[in-house]
Every structure is written in C-alpha cells, then in structure tokens.
Amino acid sequence: MSLIQVDEVLCRKDGICIRVCPKQCLVPDAEGRPVADPESACIDCGHCEAVCPHGALRHTRLATDGFVPARIDAVAPEALAALMRSRRSVRAYKPDTLDRPVLETLLETARYAPTGVNAQQVCWNVLSGAQACRDLAGLVVDWMRANNVMPLYIELWDKGQEVVLRGAPHVAVAHTPKDALIGSVDCVIAATYMELAAASMGLGACWAGILMFAAKNHPPVAKALGIPEGNEVHAGLMLGRPQFRYTLAPPRKPLRVAWL
Ligand SMILES: Cc1cc2nc3c(=O)[nH]c(=O)nc-3n(C[C@H](O)[C@H](O)[C@H](O)COP(=O)(O)O)c2cc1C
Structure with a gap:
C-alpha cells in the first residue's frame, strides 16, 4: 500500500504537504498532486496529513482517529x-x-x-x-x-x-x-x-x-x-499535591544572549 492516499477531488495541488515533509518523502506527480517516493524514509510524523487544509491526504500507516484538532492558539x-x-x-x-x-x-x-x-x-x-x-x-x-x-x-x-x-x-x-x-x-x-x-x-x-x-x-x-x-x-x-502555594516567582540570573 502506498504511504499516502490522496483524494483527487479535495486536493488543491498546493504542495503544502510536500513542503513540510521533513524527509522529502513526497513529490508532485505530473498534475501536481503529492505521491510518495518509494525510496524515501518516512518517520511517520504525520505532518503531511495534519497540515493539509483540505483534508485531502491520508497517511496510511497512521490511525485516522489519532489525528485530533490542532489548537495552537488554545493558550494565550x-x-x-x-x-x-x-x-x-x-x-x-x-x-x-x-x-x-x-x-x-x-x-x-x-x-x-x-x-x-x-x-x-x-x-x-x-x-x-x-x-x-x-x-x-x-x-x-x-x-x-x-x-x-x-x-x-x-x-x-x-x-x-x-x-x-x-x-x-x-x-x-x-x-x-x-x-x-x-x-x-x-x-x-x-x-x-x-x-x-x-x-x-x-x-x-x-x-x-x-x-x-x-x-x-x-x-x-x-x-x-x-x-x-x-x-x-x-x-x-x-x-x-503541593502542601504550599508560592505567591511569588523568584528572580533568575540576567538573560545571557548573543545577538548575531
Ligand atoms: C535535572 C534536574 C535535577 C534536579 N534534581 C533535584 C533533586 O534531586 N532534588 C530537588 O529537590 N530538586 C531537584 N531539582 C530542582 C532544582 O533544584 C530547581 O529546578 C532549581 O532550584 C530552580 O527552582 P525552580 O525549579 O523552582 O525554579 C532538579 C532540577 C533539574 C533540572
């Protein structure tokens, strides 16, 4: 089975999945849709499926129900x-x-x-x-x-x-x-x-x-x-469970940083 399944209708050929793959596992086919390079060493990070804004791609080694809505803005x-x-x-x-x-x-x-x-x-x-x-x-x-x-x-x-x-x-x-x-x-x-x-x-x-x-x-x-x-x-x-609550956060040494 191929590493990915792409819904031809949903895929917008925007290449986002190809760009985020850390191991260059995906390449565009003649029409610009992603296909998996069979020689590539996928690390199963799931980024290709997780990043697709159209829900067009399935990573076949990862369980669909393992993907949950991303809420990067959940905490200010x-x-x-x-x-x-x-x-x-x-x-x-x-x-x-x-x-x-x-x-x-x-x-x-x-x-x-x-x-x-x-x-x-x-x-x-x-x-x-x-x-x-x-x-x-x-x-x-x-x-x-x-x-x-x-x-x-x-x-x-x-x-x-x-x-x-x-x-x-x-x-x-x-x-x-x-x-x-x-x-x-x-x-x-x-x-x-x-x-x-x-x-x-x-x-x-x-x-x-x-x-x-x-x-x-x-x-x-x-x-x-x-x-x-x-x-x-x-x-x-x-x-x-802590016995006591801290009311203050203690100081730290000053930031050491070199801006290059
Ligand atoms: C790798 C590591 C090991 C530590 N080991 C201990 C420990 O064995 N016992 C302990 O009371 N505190 C331990 N600490 C806590 C440090 O002493 C503590 O992070 C530091 O004093 C700063 O306090 P804070 O974590 O409240 O900011 C450890 C912290 C780190 C990062």
Missing part, C-alpha cells in the same frame, strides 16, 4: 509565559496519591513531546504510594552511602528526614532502550512537558536528579522502578 502567550515562570520545584507534598486519570492526563500530555527522528521510544514507570516512594528513597540512600555521595542527605535520612523524594506520593521515571538514538534528550523533554502539565493542573512536581543518577548506577533502584533490562532511566519527577 502571556498565560503560558506566566505558567512557565510560576512553576516551582515542589518539595513539600500532601501524602495522598493522585487518581489514576490525573496521572494518565499528565502522561498523555508528555506523549506529545517531540522526539528525535520521531522515534517515540520514551517509556514511563510510575511508582505510587508515599511508603513505596520512601522505600525507594531508602535504596537511593544505600547507593549514596556506598559511594559517599551527598553526605548531608545521608545524615538527614539517618535523622528520619527524607529529602531524596521529599515525601512525594508518586515518582514518574522516563526511560528508553540504551541504544535509542537520543533517548536522554527525548526523556528530558517529555518530563519537562509533564512538569508543566502538572503545574497547569495545580499539582506539584520536582525533578528527581539524585534518583536518576541512582537508577543509572545502582541496579536495586532500577529494579525497584521496574526498569526492563536494556533500558536506561533519563528523567525522573516527584509528583503529588
């Missing part, structure tokens, strides 16, 4: 900028867990993050329950102790204070196969999408950097997170 720019400035790393959580549909909404948003060559290899493992997260933090502390990493955190743990996962009732980690092309970047972008989505829903999130290092370097942590053999964790977030 100033609202998005305000959200991005106001998002904070939350380090004090209520112990109650989030409902599964709430977590699914976060994961669904992260699913739409860009990935290198549209590989879409990011997988998520979500740990739930304040006690389960605390047990995981304990495994991270074991690793820290064995490697003399962050002695302050070990000292606090020994005094009964858990600062690895900050008492969050959930941890979500993003992982890819180790041989993924740019899996680490894909995971970081996906987690960034999730963190912003959480902020937009009034939820708390915080990057779990120490957990990420431990998951890479201490097999018991990767095991407790259910990471399959051959995969590597590249991003991790604590998640839950």
